[in-house]
Amino acid sequence: MVAMIFTYAASGRPVEKGKRGMNCGRLDAIRRLGGMMMAAAMALSLLAAPADAGTAPPRPKLFIVISVDQFSAALFDQYRSRFSAGLKRLETQGVVFPNGYQSHAATETCPGHSTLLTGRHPSATGIIANDWRDRATGRNVYCVFDPSHTVPGRADQPRGPANLRVSTFGDWLKAADPRSRVVGVSGKDRAAIMMTGHHPDAVFWWDDERGFNTYVPAGRTAAAQLKPVAGFNDRLFAQWHGRPPAWQPIDSRCGTLAGPHSYGDFTIDHRVPPPMNGNGDFMRDAATRQWFRASPALDSVTMALAEKLIVEMKLGRGPAPDLLAISLSATDYIGHLYGNQGPEMCDQLAHLDRLIGTLLDRLDAMGITALVTLSADHGSIDAAERVAERGFAAERTSPAAMVKAISRSVRDSLKLDFDPLAGDGQQFYVTSSGSDPALKGRIIAAAVAALKRHAEIAAIFTADEIAATTPPRDKPVDELTLAERMAESYDAQRSGDILVAYRPYMSFGIPSPGRRAIAGHGSPWNYDRRVPILFWWPGVQGFEQALPVETVDIAPTLAGLAGITPPPVDGVCRDLDRGSASSCPITHEPE
Numbered sequence: 001m002v003a004m005i006f007t008y009a010a011s012g013r014p015v016e017k018g019k020r021g022m023n024c025g026r027l028d029a030i031r032r033l034g035g036m037m038m039a040a041a042m043a044l045s046l047l048a049a050p051a052d053a054g055t056a057p058p059r060p061k062l063f064i065v066i067s068v069d070q071f072s073a074a075l076f077d078q079y080r081s082r083f084s085a086g087l088k089r090l091e092t093q094g095v096v097f098p099n100g101y102q103s104h105a106a107t108e109t110c111p112g113h114s115t116l117l118t119g120r121h122p123s124a125t126g127i128i129a130n131d132w133r134d135r136a137t138g139r140n141v142y143c144v145f146d147p148s149h150t151v152p153g154r155a156d157q158p159r160g161p162a163n164l165r166v167s168t169f170g171d172w173l174k175a176a177d178p179r180s181r182v183v184g185v186s187g188k189d190r191a192a193i194m195m196t197g198h199h200p201d202a203v204f205w206w207d208d209e210r211g212f213n214t215y216v217p218a219g220r221t222a223a224a225q226l227k228p229v230a231g232f233n234d235r236l237f238a239q240w241h242g243r244p245p246a247w248q249p250i251d252s253r254c255g256t257l258a259g260p261h262s263y264g265d266f267t268i269d270h271r272v273p274p275p276m277n278g279n280g281d282f283m284r285d286a287a288t289r290q291w292f293r294a295s296p297a298l299d300s301v302t303m304a305l306a307e308k309l310i311v312e313m314k315l316g317r318g319p320a321p322d323l324l325a326i327s328l329s330a331t332d333y334i335g336h337l338y339g340n341q342g343p344e345m346c347d348q349l350a351h352l353d354r355l356i357g358t359l360l361d362r363l364d365a366m367g368i369t370a371l372v373t374l375s376a377d378h379g380s381i382d383a384a385e386r387v388a389e390r391g392f393a394a395e396r397t398s399p400a401a402m403v404k405a406i407s408r409s410v411r412d413s414l415k416l417d418f419d420p421l422a423g424d425g426q427q428f429y430v431t432s433s434g435s436d437p438a439l440k441g442r443i444i445a446a447a448v449a450a451l452k453r454h455a456e457i458a459a460i461f462t463a464d465e466i467a468a469t470t471p472p473r474d475k476p477v478d479e480l481t482l483a484e485r486m487a488e489s490y491d492a493q494r495s496g497d498i499l500v501a502y503r504p505y506m507s508f509g510i511p512s513p514g515r516r517a518i519a520g521h522g523s524p525w526n527y528d529r530r531v532p533i534l535f536w537w538p539g540v541q542g543f544e545q546a547l548p549v550e551t552v553d554i555a556p557t558l559a560g561l562a563g564i565t566p567p568p569v570d571g572v573c574r575d576l577d578r579g580s581a582s583s584c585p586i587t588h589e590p591e
Helices: 024-033 035-048 073-082 086-093 109-116 169-176 189-196 222-240 252-257 286-293 296-312 330-338 343-366 384-388 399-414 437-451 463-467 482-487 551-562
Strands: 004-008 014-019 062-068 095-101 131-133 140-142 182-186 202-207 211-213 259-263 266-270 322-328 370-375 395-397 421-423 427-430 457-462 498-502 506-508 530-536
Touching: 062 109, 062 169, 062 189, 062 343, 062 551, 073 086, 073 095, 073 343, 073 530, 086 343, 086 370, 086 530, 109 189, 109 551, 131 427, 169 182, 169 322, 169 551, 182 189, 182 296, 189 202, 189 322, 202 222, 202 296, 211 222, 222 296, 252 343, 259 384, 286 296, 296 322, 296 330, 296 343, 330 343, 343 370, 370 551, 384 395, 384 506, 399 421, 399 437, 427 437, 437 457, 437 498, 457 463, 457 482, 463 482, 463 498, 482 498, 530 551
Parallel strands: 062 322, 062 370, 182 202, 182 322, 395 506
Antiparallel strands: 004 014, 095 530, 131 140, 202 211, 259 266, 370 530, 421 427, 427 498, 457 498
16 A cells, blocks of 8 residues: 655644654664654654554555455445454455445446446446447347457357447556556356456356356467366366255354245245255256355355466566456356345355455465455345335336336337337336437326336436536535436447336245346445445555445546546546545546
């Protein structure tokens, strides 16, 4: 970290800036100055950097940014007293912002990850959802669909960063010094790609049938890109042959949350470990692989690969600072499949705590000067049935069914011979058949009128209304209006013609044996927007600040610690030195 002190002349004016603390060479020089100058300088050094108060290291050689998918601030608050390993170390020793916010309305994985290391809202990153509708073709576009790259074994699933319209912290590091390495690992392709940006040295995500996979840029070969993980994948699958990965409970207190509960048309017997619902053959059985994703085992293999890459790529040991982005996806899969108030999530967080603790211990053992940042791509809400049992008017709705109902209503009212609307229920697009400006206006007006008749909808905005909305930069993020939240994730080319917010505490989708997800996220409400943001490094003088900050503040803060000036960003560099001296350079706001 870049902690600075002033050396004062007799006049009391600062004449020189230098790093906090003094090395032996500087002390020798001071001794040569003799007498009073030595005493004054040494007194100043003692005041500036007492050993027991915590000192900032030199600029980090390794930035580790961890995103815990669906790790809401509510979960952090609920379980922080139970943490005993890595998360405890981060939250008791580090700099803690318990009220971080994903500012925008579209609280999904891809938009959230796009904010973490760009410093920009989705309105600038262009990542307005996990998927959006291409107006020219009428097809859905996956956020990391990129025809310019290939993915080994997945000819129909090209992946890459082409849809990300801005640069990332990793890109800034490499621009400042091409010797910096940028590496990412995740359980999900969209998380890994969004966090590593446009020029990663290595990026890997979990592929059920192939192990950790990647994309192959033009001019490179699949063998070369997969070389760092080839042996890792082979050993993993050999280990699982005939013996699937296990979920070993580690927090006995979670048993108090166990018991059956009904959701929609089926019942879950909440216990740890959950039943596998498969035959245990990981290589051939889809149900076994789904069970694996929604278990701590997914995070374990992700972190194991991250630790392997630290060692083999010598991250943090080169001439320039490196970035390792780690996105841990199991919390999200568990939250969707089992909700976040059962024994499954309880035990998952115990595993997460232990896993991060092991990483920190190994960093200590390797003597790497690392700065660790932890946050999340979005929050979540528990299943509507359990929320309702705890005093809230929680219900279920089906956004997909809403699209069909509204489209049918508009078609009938305007006597059209085509379906005029498409979308996911939160974004409605006028289909190409209705693109004539006059007809499009009538379709939008009719759709808004039809939507207003549905009690489960809290607010409706047209694209024109959101395009005209500019969130004030000095307004606390937790006080943004719904329109302002929508504006933070609005893109004129990619967003819908109508944007809808459902009432709070709604769960999307009706669970059934064929659709087992019981809970989720994606709303503009604070339980989906609020996430923790933590910073830790060896010797940190920690503090906690409860005032709201934003995930777009992370990248400019890291840039300040790296000693580089970012391009125009939406976020603010946060001074982590408790005001003793700022590590934040002057940054430029986007025009």
